Amino acid sequence: MCAYVLVAEDDETQAALVRSYLEHEGHIVTVVHDGRAAIDEVFRQPPDLLVLDWMLPDMDGPAVCRRIRGQGDLPVLMLTARSTEEDLLRGLELGADDYMTKPYSPRELVARVRTLLRRARPSASGEQRALRVGPLVVDPARHAVTCRDRPVSCTPGEFRILEAMAAAPGRVFSRRQLLECTRGYDRASTERAVDVYIVNLRKKVEIDPRAPELLLTVFGVGYKLAGGRRGA
Numbered sequence: 001m002c003a004y005v006l007v008a009e010d011d012e013t014q015a016a017l018v019r020s021y022l023e024h025e026g027h028i029v030t031v032v033h034d035g036r037a038a039i040d041e042v043f044r045q046p047p048d049l050l051v052l053d054w055m056l057p058d059m060d061g062p063a064v065c066r067r068i069r070g071q072g073d074l075p076v077l078m079l080t081a082r083s084t085e086e087d088l089l090r091g092l093e094l095g096a097d098d099y100m101t102k103p104y105s106p107r108e109l110v111a112r113v114r115t116l117l118r119r120a121r122p123s124a125s126g127e128q129r130a131l132r133v134g135p136l137v138v139d140p141a142r143h144a145v146t147c148r149d150r151p152v153s154c155t156p157g158e159f160r161i162l163e164a165m166a167a168a169p170g171r172v173f174s175r176r177q178l179l180e181c182t183r184g185y186d187r188a189s190t191e192r193a194v195d196v197y198i199v200n201l202r203k204k205v206e207i208d209p210r211a212p213e214l215l216l217t218v219f220g221v222g223y224k225l226a227g228g229r230r231g232a
Helices: 012-024 035-044 061-069 085-093 106-120 156-166 175-183 192-205
Strands: 004-008 028-032 049-053 076-080 098-101 131-133 136-139 144-147 150-152 215-218 222-225 229-231
Touching (some): 004 012, 012 106, 035 049, 035 061, 049 061, 049 106, 061 076, 085 098, 085 192, 098 106, 106 156, 131 156, 144 192, 156 175, 156 222, 175 192, 192 215, 192 222
Parallel strands (some): 004 049, 049 076, 076 098
Antiparallel strands (some): 131 136, 144 150, 215 222
């Protein structure tokens, strides 16, 4: 799976190491060393994935993430020396799809990039049918979401959650089950991350996010998508 990956990292030694591993994987890599250059490159030549350092000069990683999130569903892997749960949740709130704490293994970074790219790209088979649940339509083949006939921009993690829930409307999913949809079984993470995904999704698909009618909380258990499903 060859992709165009943009790496925004101000540590030149670290950036060179990341570039080397990603290029060995077969990817085309561009490296920038500050936040404004990252935004310029995203708009000049949109990458398939952005590896984004939290602490960048001129404009930090969170500010970059906020800016590009209004432009589409570019997968973002955030790199940071911050390691608390609150930092992880803030990164997800800003739209990052995954989060790695420094120091990290370059091999693990390559594996995370591979996973994000696989989940962000539409199925090659084109055989998956769109799922309609009330006003919500999730199209796995096109990796697209609409709600009330309006397009909804989703991060890869948000899309995976909606896809899983739209395939089984009415089913109650635990936070751990939804976390596994977004990140797989290969790593430990905080289940509170799912709450962040749901809050962000409610802002995108609910008429009133404070009184949700689609993404419902089942107290003490998890979440469910209201309504019945039919193929679109």
